Amino acid sequence: MDRYNPEEIEPKWEAIWEKEGLFRAVEEDDGRPRFYKLHMFPYPSGDLHMGHAEAFAISDIIARYRWMQGMNVLHPIGWDAFGLPAENAAIKRGLHPRPWTDRNIAEQERTFRRYGMAFDWSRKLSTADPDYYRWTQWLFLQLHANGLAYRKLAPANWCPKDQTVLANEQVVQGRCERCGTPVVRRDLTQWFFKITDYADRLLDDMAQLDWSDRVLTQQRNWIGRSYGAEVTFEIEETGDRIPVFTTRPDTLWGVTFFVFAPEHPLLASLAEAGGTSAAVRDIQDRLQRTHVSEREETLSREGVPLGVHAVNPVSGERVPCFVAPYVLMEYGTGAVMGVPAHDQRDFEFAREHGLEVRVVIQPQGVQVDPDDMSEAFAHEGVMVNSGPFDGTPSPASIQAVTEWLEREGIGRAATSYRLRDWLVSRQRAWGPPIPIIYCPTCGEVPVPEADLPVVLPDDVDFSPQGESPLARNEAFVNVTCPSCGGPAKRETDTLDTFVDSSWYFLRYTSAQDDEEPWSPEAVRRWLPVDMYSGGIEHAILHLLYARFIVKVLFDLGHLEFIEPFHKLLNQGMVIYRGAALSKSKGNVVEPLPLIETWGADTIRLTMMFAAPVEDDVDWATVSVAGMHKWLGRVWRAVHTAAKGANADGSATERLGRAAHRATKAVTSDYERFGFNVAISKMMVLTNELQRAIEGGAAADVVRDAAERLVVLLAPIAPHITEELWRETLGHAESVLHAGWPSWDEALTREDEVTLIVQVDGRVRDRITVRASAGEEECRTVALASERARAAVGDRVVAETIVRPPKLVNLVTRSA
RNA sequence: GCCGGGAUGGCGGAAUCGGCAGACGCACCGGACUCAAAAUCCGGCGCCCGCAAGGGCAUGGGGGUUCGACUCCCCCUCCCGGCACCA
Structure with missing residues (x-):
């Protein structure tokens, strides 16, 4: 048996998975139920951090679990690539935002692959790609044509440092959400989306959402009816x-x-x-x-x-x-x-x-x-x-x-309502240009759909000077009016990034389509999203906007559903000694070096075992070494089990029961995202397996238990389980296709149980009885208990409560 | 102030239906192996009294319902999150 060496097996299987196209979602109907597992796409403003490591592990586990249950899973990835941080970084480094963004995307993709993420890479998208923002502009025109996008002079929240207007949502305690500068009022002509028209529906339709109270409450407060x-x-x-x-x-x-x-x-x-x-x-x-x-x-x-x-x-x-x-x-x-x-x-x-x-x-x-x-x-x-x-x-x-x-x-x-209309214009150059042309004769003219995208020029002076940098680019600004052909000027503001992210989940269904924003058939196949996961920080903004846009598209006949995300899971944050991880505190933990040291499986396992998914994980309290040690035990136990040289023995039945019990329990834990508990039960199964191997158990039962362990663990630790499944246990196909194991209900029940004997509600004795013991038998056994009799003393038993076969309570009164 | 969520060993946490509180892991303590160490393995580990057998206490605090409450109900304290001059 070789030593467990993740450094060797992990990259090997990642390459094989890619070659086999294992994680491609299938568009054709192949009889499998479909499952759309979506995680909030990342912002490419640097490397991935431990927060991503936790969040994406959750997403990957859910996706792999559904695949193993025989579903046709759509698990896509893309990047929310427009926005202020890229532009600020570009200004600081004197680089155009695009190469800076592209480099970060490439780096994040490399980390995701090395983390074993089961993504359908063929659907990769970036909101800063003209093939994408062309359709963001199309979306704007849809709202514009239907009176839901309008311009008005409004007192805007102006950040003097970022030199831009902010949405109400980006003003926190009167300060700019990003840089903390006090916000001032400034009257500007701005574009708005009429989200207030949808306030009642956004509130009332919340009844059909399986989201946490925390998020629902925040949305309710925000709308403030x-x-x-x-x-x-x-x-x-x-x-x-x-x-x-x-x-x-x-x-x-x-x-x-x-x-x-x-x-x-x-x-x-x-x-x-x-x-x-x-x-x-x-x-x-x-x-x-x-x-x-x-x-x-x-x-x-x-x-x-x-x-x-x-x-x-x-x-x-x-x-x-x-x-x-x-x-x-x-x-x-x-x-x-x-x-x-x-x-x-x-x-x-x-x-x-x-x-x-x-x-x-x-x-x-x-x-x-x-x-x-x-x-x-x-x-x-x-x-x-x-x-x-x-x-x-x-x-x-x-x-x-x-x-x-x-x-x-x-x-x-x-x-x-407290809710106001959504201010979508930004005086910035790293966003989708708003597709409107101002003509001295015809007035406000929408860019014809055939002329989309309005392409963002590459030669732009990014230094913020109070108006959009695009306004200083004459080649961009000066156009002919699509209506009368006369000289006209383009709108130079760009759209808020939340517009980009309000519809990306639709684009994944047909990311390469250059005829339409999405294929109606593909959307009908995959949407609504079955399971959406992401950070609680998007409880209001992104989730409210996406819900709004979906309702608008429904009203305009483009969609057939009114809520995009029926089930939402918000994972906790990764912190260190109670405080956020941040560069300024110097306590940043990066996933890639950890993956290289311990292996992706160990890191995924560590994040999942540390706490329930919704809770914060304090990096100071986790034990990476402990998880690695357990994987080593799994590795050795499965190798020994695969050799199959054990004789029959007394440990056989006990192991069989343990394996079936674990299968049942772990399955239900996966269903409710209780991954920390699922892992603990797999640890118990590992201990039972080891014990049975040492105690002598039938080879087929040992092998069955080992296979169950490998399959149950596969969603969380995909690399080691793939190696064990294909190489050690000798299966031809990926463990992803192993099918989820069923269990024998009879084997999950013990045939002997511990009967608790209480006297006046206090435990006085524990007696082993047959699981089939009835009320009379339990009562007799309990009344015969020496210890119970001692506890009763000279009082008399007035009543016996019997819950066969688990408990008897003798209620006494003075004689 | 209003809304939402919490409080279980030294630590992270478990207890799916009201029925053995503390699974599993970390840390710690003891032991085996070893010249030694690492790795690995075995055992112990809520608190108090007791040599032990055993007993008492214990899921933030107080009360209630129940044969029986971490779990249900009422009151209180503290912590976390959101909103907050929203008429």
Whole structure:
């Protein structure tokens, strides 16, 4: 027997697998059920790290397990190759992003291959490839043609360092997600996708997703649907009718003031009517110069009176109007009614500005008095001082009040969302150019589909200067109008990378197709994805956008399903002593050197055994050597078993049972992704196998157990099992085609079990009985137990609980 | 503040249905082999009392349901993640 030498066998089998085309998905119907296993494609911004090693091991194990169960598996790979990091790296190194990106892709591909990844390489794609982004542009045109892509002047989140606009999702705590620079507001004409039209469907269709609560909650929070009412107030001095959104129409009688957001479009004319123009302009100017971050961080209750009054439609009462930065233009209608008694922000504002606090919801029992309130009262109570609704319990009354508002013609039921439209333009050069042409005569003209792709020029000055670098490339910018033939200019912004990744899973089904973005038949065959895995960091952005795009494509008749990923698995991160692995901390662990030292199988095994897949793996606590040692034991045991020179012996039956029990348990562990537990059960089987070999067991049973072990382990450790399967055990075909083993249910059950004898719920004795022992037999055996009798002492057995054949509980009472 | 998820030996973790808590591994301790070491193999290993037999305690804390609770219910503490001036 040779020593277990992964360095030799691993590259050998990787080359053979490639030659045999083992991992190609089959398009033709060959009778096997199809399984689409997708993992989030990587960003080629450097080498693969341990996070990839864990995540892709999971994906590979699931794919191989399905293959071995006889399925036709699609397990593709590609690269999310556009985006800021490539461009930033290119600027820093003075290189064009493309060669830099290509080099990283090549390096990552090499690592994936050396890691034993079972990918269908023939479907490899890169979003930065014109053959791909041509169809990203086609997707944009689809949305554009159907009114779902539009341009508007909007206050954008502008990062002064990256010199670009950011999506709301890329602003974290008022700072740029990538570089941490405080984001400022800037008015720019931007392209948007109308995702808000889909808010309800994005929420409601979540019911059919088998995703973790964590992700579903994040999406729900992000969309932020709240039900309430829209009520219109009239400005006494000007007659303007201003709608407000409220979730608490039951507090309408408690309105004592009215507030506008500083960006509200009617502010200037209202201030003029109230004679407060100077003060209002002052506060607007100040806010314009303030960083978004500072504005969000100061929970100030500042504000200035507008000098005009709003008329409360439910009571006819006039209340003073203010402008205050705590009211946001982006949410609701940009104006709110002030109910200080029952809203904490309004309460603080009223105290600051000496406004009346009027209680209109009284709790049962206690008397809430405005004079000694220290905070707003936001709990259940009964409506008071509320005209026709006095005495009605709140918040149950919301529905009734809303209906009343509708009858009176003052308001209506309304729903408000936190979600805003998706800003997709980027003032950057490393992305798909937006396929629009601006013609002085015809206006905004979409590039005809036949002219796609709008190719990204190779000679671009990448230094960011506040507009897209493409704008400085005259050959790119100047075109003839496709409509009238006159001189025109191209749009120079590019699309957000999340547009690229919102449809890549469709492209994999027909990655080489140059006639259409995907073949409808192929998509019908493979989609929706059966199993999607990836990092939790994409819980909101990528997953929400992909769901949105799929719904749009469904509506346009391009797809026949409404959710792309029914089952989602989010693996944990790899950390070190509780902290993230990062270059700045100098604790980066790279997979390739580890693979070269220990072998890919050992590393895959290590990552899977360290923790449940959803949990973080702390690299400081793993034992690579321990896993390697176990593979060595497997190697030796299988070699010995294959020699088959054992005589029959007492260990035969025990081993047979262990093998069948392990088969059943490991199968169920694979089904629920409990790979750490599956491995522990395979370790037990290895120990049993070794013990049986030493104790003397029938050769055929030993060999069967060894084969089962090899097959069960194959998804996790593909190289060593392939070597053992084909070379040591002498099979002609790959272990991938070995078929998943079945088990004899009778053998998984022991014929003798340990009967637990409890007295008053405490274990007092353990007695071996036949598994078929019935209730009477168990009771008799338990009552005969010396130890149980001792524990009963001079009390008497009042009741016996019998759960044959596992447990008897003797319940006693004093004699 | 709101929403979601957690808490089990020195460590990672197991316990699929309410029925032997701590599988499996790491670390540690002891032993075999060896001139020695490495490798390998064998044994021990929740805490406390006890020479032992044995007993007690124990799944973040408190209460409840049950013959029986890591598991179900209520309350609390702490930790992780998300959202957060969202009207």
